[in-house]
Amino acid sequence: MKTYGIKESLEIYVEGEEFIHFLFVHNQKQLIYDYDPGFLSLLKVMEEKRSLKEIIYEVKLVNPEITENDITNAIKLLLEDGIVFEVSGKLTQIDSYNRNQRQIDFFNEYDSSRGGEIIQKELSSKKAVIIGLGGIGSWVITTLAMAGINHFVILDGDIVEESNLTRQNLYTYNDIGRKKVDVVKHKIRMLNQEAQVDTFDIFCHQDTDIHSVVNGSDIVISCIDEPSVTETGKWVSRAAQDLKIPHIVSGGYLGHLGFIGPTIIPGETICWECIVESLESDYKDWKLIKSSRRVGSIGSLSSIVANLHAWEAIRVLTNISEPIMKNKRGEFDFIKLNIKLFDIERNKNCGICSHAQKLKKVR
CATH class of the missing domain: 3.90.930.60 (Outer Surface Protein A; domain 3)
Structure with a gap:
């Protein structure tokens, strides 16, 4: 009825x-x-x-x-x-209808045919992997837990430090010295009592078995930038691409600029390798003579950038609207409060996504 x-x-x-x-x-x-x-x-x-x-x-x-x-x-x-x-x-x-009532009303505006309650139930059934629980990852998982996602996998081998408290929202002075994955698991359960949080107390390296971490998930969000977003993006994206899992590579921020996306959907969008090649082409004549030791940041910028990624993840998981960061990278100017989006074209000779695109067209 x-x-x-x-x-x-x-x-x-x-x-x-x-x-x-x-x-x-x-x-x-x-x-x-x-x-x-x-x-x-x-x-x-x-x-x-x-x-x-x-x-x-x-x-x-x-x-x-x-x-x-x-x-x-x-x-x-x-x-x-x-x-x-x-x-x-x-x-x-x-379950939790009263908790999510305002959000259900919000979803109703996007899709009257399915209705907000169905969209909410679909979102609650999803499994999200968050790799890195720092200035971006801590905000991303908070927003997604508030949105009602009930299953998370988190990976970070770090402990809470005092310097984290200015921009990483889940940590307090009482948490200093504790493992980030343990703190986040506890805090997320306080936000959403139905949430299951699986933890990996390890750092992400080139030889980390990321396949076993992300396998069976609905979305993967990479929020790590050491040694560089380019490298960490490759490690995470290769595993997600192999398993055909949608994933978002967060570029974090640099000074007053916050980097957004891209959103990668295997078989539908370009892959991370194409994006890296595009970025390297833009800066092919640049030669590094001094690297940055530490980049300034502030909590408000971290939260904005992270929540843009969280909203993009919700769009991917619910199909309420087209994810805006497909085949794009973005820059959020924190001083001027504007966003610039840049289109990225597929490398026609890419051995990863060009082949996947051909298979999709045949089907």
Whole structure:
């Protein structure tokens, strides 16, 4: 039995007895219907989630002249215009519904056909791997846990230091000297009691068995930059690419610039090797004469960059909208508060993703 309801973020106005105005608060879109008293009574009945049978009964109780066909056609029109959403009646009682209610309302704005509760349930069933629990990774896993993902795999061999406290949100003075994976596991369980957190207290190196860490996951987010994002991205991406797992390589930040993406979906987008080749081509005439010893950072920049990646991960996992960082890299200017996106083309001779793309086209 289907359950219907009007979107929580929608405002409805009646203009005399001429028009009914629907204002979508999230994007300020407005739809205008001709005034009809029977239609208005339908809207009032649907302020609360009800089954089709209940809606028909209550509308006809006040307006006996309205037929069942009139009501179902009106609901169909409201669904098409994104005013009403529908979900399975069983899902209105999913675990943690009250906890995620505002987020479910948010998802309703993106996909009325599936409905926010179904999208939330899909998200909660996903398994995310976070590699690196520093200035980016600690924020990413926090946001994804708040979003309701219930299974995480985390990898980091570091301990909490006092210098971490200015930009890594999950740590306090009481945690100094403790293993980051242990602290994060405890804090995430406090945020989301349903979350399962598997830990790997190891550093990520070239010879680390990343395949066993990421195997069976739905997304992998690399948040490490030592010895360099280029190198760590290769280690993580090769494993995720082999296992056909979507993955995001976070570039972190450098001074006032935050680096965003890319998002890599094996068989659909370019691979990390193509991206590295593009970056190396851009700087082929540059010669390093002094390397940076330490880069400044601040918590607000870390959180912004990390949450852009977390939002991208949610889009990948739920398909509520196209991930924006596919085949792109981005720069967030913290001073000017703007984002620049740069397209990256596939290397036609790439032995990894060009072959995968050909296989996809054949299918």
